[in-house]
Amino acid sequence: MRTLKHGVSFVLALSLTACAAQPAPRPVPDDPYYAPAIPEQPTQQATPNGSLFNGEINGLYSDIRARSLGDIITVRLQENTSASKSATTGTSRGTSVNLPTPTVLGRDLSFRGYSLSANLEGSTEFSGDASADQSNRLSGEISVTVIRVLPNGNLIVRGEKWLTLNNGEEYVRLTGMIRPRDVSSDNTVLSNRVANARIEYSGTGSLADTQRQGWLTRFFNGPIWPF
Structure with a gap:
């Protein structure tokens, strides 16, 4: 009877762990969260009056750097991280x-x-x-859109890029905050200049699935397993 109780308890704990270890929903292209912000059209269009000056058009000496809602900025990914740790007792x-x-x-x-x-x-x-030694490197470019302009002029940007390959898809997602002064004249900014940055690089498909552990393997390698 005691063996039966232990067996039922183990199966129940295993079931609860399996439910808790379910993977998060897979990312899909065209996620509304990463959709570009589209500014609203003005309700009244400027009527041509024959003047050479038009306030709706940028001046001759203005640049192409993003500064408004819906503008596009290219972020150059240059991420290099390394860590090393050792201990002897x-x-x-x-x-x-x-x-x-x-x-x-x-x-x-x-x-x-x-x-x-x-x-x-x-x-x-x-x-x-x-x-323990760990190093990571990520390089490339991704164009994001300005989704919000803060009162101090800083820009909140967000965007994603998907690549369809033979055995699946790869994607890069980025969110963060940019100072207009950090945007270069060619409308690009380095990723290490993006504040509160969240960069996600991963993939979907058969290649990505083979690199993920199953839920039972995660259970035996997790902190709940007593042995």
Whole structure:
């Protein structure tokens, strides 16, 4: 009966873990969250009056840098990160206790010819080494649109790019905040100049699926597994 209870508990825990370990919904192209912002058209169009000056047209000395809602900015991805960590731990302890044979009236006390002395010794040792190295690199370009202009002039940008390959699709998504002064004259900005940046590079299809662990494997490699 006890074995049956343990078996039911294990199956229940496994089922709950499987439900909690379900993968997130797969990303799809044309996600409304990454859709470009389209500015509203003015309700009244300017009527030509024959003048050479038109306030709706940029001046002769204006540049092409983005500054308004719906404008496009090209972000040059130049991400290089590396981390290294190592740790070494060693501990040891020794204990020794010597209990001589007790005496009574100057004579050693014994029991049936066996001495009552005792000698206890003990020692413990622990040593551990750990090291971790990680490096990542991402380069390329992605064009994003301005979805919001903050009161201080900073620009909130967001966008995605999808590439369809033979065995699936790859995508790059980017969101963040840009200072207009960091945008170069050719309307580009480096990714390390994007504040609060969130860059996502991944893929879908058979190649991406083979690189993901199944839910049962994630369970045995997770912190819930007691062994």
